[in-house]
Amino acid sequence: MNTTEKLKTINNLLLQKSFKVNYENVVLHFAEHFDVGNYSQRSFFRDIKNLKEAIGLRYPTFEDELGPLLRFSKYEDRYYYVRDDISAFPSLSEKELTQIASIIDFNKHLFTDNAGQGVVNKLRAISLENSLSEYNEILPWPAIQLIKDGERSGSDQLKKLIECISAKKTIQLHHQGLSKTSKLKTITGLPVMIKEYNNGWYTGWYLLFYEITGTEMEIEPTINELRLLALDRIKSVIETKIAPKVKLCTLFNPPDYFKYSFGIIRNNIGNPTLEHEKITVKLEADNWINSYLEKYPLHFTQNIQILNKETKEGILELEMEINQELESFILKYTDQMTVIGPENLKVTIIDKLHKSLNNYQLSSQLI
Known part of the structure; x- marks a missing residue:
């Protein structure tokens, strides 16, 4: 030391x-x-x-x-x-932690997906752990363990992007895909929103973006014309010198881009008329997932009809777009649920289950 x-x-x-x-x-x-x-x-x-x-x-x-x-x-x-609220090095007192938590709690509308509540909970956890030290011997382990968020890739672009979103300025991005063979591309358009999302692999920032050709004199973005770009794939952000006039419909609300999707990945670029569908899933007998779904709904459109209270058999109905993340969720709990409709989703799940079963059969022959 x-x-x-x-x-x-x-x-x-x-x-x-x-x-x-x-x-x-x-x-x-x-x-x-x-x-x-x-x-x-x-x-x-x-x-x-x-x-x-x-x-x-x-x-x-x-x-x-x-x-x-x-x-x-x-x-x-x-x-x-001589005072409880002083320290030889910069730190936050209990009172200051509580004040910051209250401010964030009051401004939760600035956060998405309850992220503001998460920050409040962490600040209160710090305050709680500090207060516990007054009454207990110091433990060799932490009394509270919270998820480590880590640093965000692409954070160096965040300030510039937020400024351009607020000012409705068109920008030019240099973007490179995740694949090793992806080449650096130049994309011009209007940034409309930053989205933070934990997709199970890592927590990252994404840019909701309306792409333009550069020749339009006036643009009027619509929700299904937007696309999503990961900030950690954006190499630079440059304001365009000649910008088209931005006309926004009163009904244009960027958060609606995610309204009917499971996760954040949508198939709207190749299908601008993409719409949500009615999805019907049978909850199998003696399942445990029904209790989970009641406490943590998958989506605001979720509706569960219990057919048998003893076995917990039921019907789960959703109004959502079909995407890869929804398919992955169903496959993850395929022993708990069975897709009834629509037919295209049912066929996709069956095909993937057959492929998985074939893979296991082939691997068994190699052993």
């Missing part, structure tokens, strides 16, 4: 009321958690002195009013901060 890391660690220990900060306890903490075995008492006092200077520089007004902000209690044999 370098000096800064040691100072930050001691500072964090001072913020945890359950930890008794003195030389003996800090030595044990460094040895157990950082494998530091040569931390001398002289080094500890030097680090305490540096923390006193650092926190004094961060809160000069408090220090003028209260005196030294980091003190030692002979009675308790511990160092402590």
